[in-house]
Amino acid sequence: MGVTIKKIAEDLNLAVSTVSKALRDSHEISADTKARVFEYATKINYSPNPYASSLKGRRSRNIAVVVPEVSDSFFSEAINGIEEVAQREGYHVMIYLTHEDGKQEQAIVNDLGNGRVDGILISVAAGATDHDHFDDVKLPLVFFDRVREDIPSTRIVTNDYESGYNAVKHLISRGCRRIAFLSAFGGLNIIRYRREGYLQALKDHGIDVKNCPIVSCTNNESENLRILTQVLDHTERPDSIIGSVEKVTMQAYVACHELNLSIPVDIKVVGFSHLQIASLLNPSLTTITQPAYEMGRAAATALFKTLSKKKLDVVNEQIEIPSVLIERASTR
């Protein structure tokens, strides 16, 4: 249907191969033939069929972005960064949502192996129990934020351990001694590191760990509210909360509002988040803000660096971009 090389060749009395080479600026084609071809091609608005090129060249110029969800501000900002780099490099971005479901993640990743994309950027699902579905992926793989450390690949992370540590340090400096940690659903590494940083900081500052509950949240909002209410609704309650992901932090806000606990008077809150409107919350939220945009850019850049090589092996390295603690009213 569209205008093809064949049509150009016929109209210009040239061979198909000549036109193809001219368009790719081959040295075997004379300057004026190239000029003739270019001129005519732009005139009739020629655009190469991507499938033919991909079929022959084994390059699709597509990349896949596999994330748990897109309505989390961290992921949407990361996608923003990824898309910018991709567009500049002439790549196309395909997006897949796992909804934190390991099975679905597996199905998606498997489906990607047939050449539809040249590489994958992924932040793994929290509900990924099955741990072998990356083994037979032959595509270059770059993990960002939620990484798999047992797989040789590039990993773009933030300083989760340190951030957990700093959150505690910050709360202690505000007089807190009963610091709760809200663990997110699933067994994600990033949560584990944040928790370990939290625990180490408690230890280093001589805080009694017995008063510092680690609350395991689920993937269900109302269930979490029930759990949080249970933790907060008694006199021995914590004097501060660290939300390990955006969602549970928001749920902690809801629980405090419902229990008429005043933030930051009755309880202080700091949350891992990327919300640009954290400052507009009631009260404005002290956040550990992850460099989502930069992590997206870094992940995409790492992938394209690999794709530009002959050998499609992602270098096995870890790139850390630090988060920053932004103090607001919730810990004042």
Place this chain on the structure above:
Amino acid sequence: MGVTIKKIAEDLNLAVSTVSKALRDSHEISADTKARVFEYATKINYSPNPYASSLKGRRSRNIAVVVPEVSDSFFSEAINGIEEVAQREGYHVMIYLTHEDGKQEQAIVNDLGNGRVDGILISVAAGATDHDHFDDVKLPLVFFDRVREDIPSTRIVTNDYESGYNAVKHLISRGCRRIAFLSAFGGLNIIRYRREGYLQALKDHGIDVKNCPIVSCTNNESENLRILTQVLDHTERPDSIIGSVEKVTMQAYVACHELNLSIPVDIKVVGFSHLQIASLLNPSLTTITQPAYEMGRAAATALFKTLSKKKLDVVNEQIEIPSVLIERASTR
């Protein structure tokens, strides 16, 4: 590299065409041959090369989603809906961000014409001045939210006029008489309709329009803060604000905070938004919540309906999914 039909054919002593037909469950292949092929194919984990199929069949099973940005909660929720439908239908979603830039939108749409995708879902950029770059698009096109009415295509919209009207009605019922309308950047239809609903409601309720400024916001945050401060920082200021998009509503919050105006005592605010955390804002925000997820689903469904037909013409119709006004503390 991967396992191909040819390999299956050789290993099973069949012709390539036989294998192809068997895999597509053709009636010309006997039941036991089909069984043999299926079994072997699954055993060696065969997956068809999408480029070969697309090249021959002129179907890519890809669709493009072109949106201004992904960090706006409306668009991220819409993408969520789109992706769900697409995944169910076996389609792949390519995402493109225009950053409200008409030129970039044009470049993206042009680049999509060569068959990389089978159809396009688009919400047009606010900065689209050039109005002819959809004319030569031969792909099925479905607009959602920000539509182009002069182009025959399916349009998924919400009741913008009515919502603008209802926002005013709600504020009037709360005693407001000096109602400001914050227009968003660009000449979007949706903003115009919301504004027209706003104006009609003022008229119908006998409100003096002179006290109801229409504030033209820009695409620049600090510039908007300057403008908003100018509007709010005097005694004759409005007693209420309608934010026509999420961003300017949030900026109005910031401006009020900076000017120490108490919401809702000094000024009431209602905003077009999809924020799930609107209830956590300071104070919780009365929103006109657009059915983002449903609009995404509807847009994708309409597109796939077209793609399943022989004739690839999108029906020229408009589907309206109503928004709902959710009352919260900002207008109490």
Place this chain on the structure above:
DNA sequence: GTTATTTACGAAACCGTTTTCGTAAAATGG
């Protein structure tokens, strides 16, 4: 038992591009 039809498969063309290889003509070398 002969002819007509159906069944089950294979050969080959095709989708649009890239790439290898072959080869006249032109340019260069001695």
Place this chain on the structure above:
DNA sequence: CCATTTTACGAAAACGGTTTCGTAAATAAC
């Protein structure tokens, strides 16, 4: 002026499927 290299192009074979068409064998029809 003849031998060799370079230049500029064309023919054809891929890439991995799908689809049309042809055709033996099996079955049905009469």
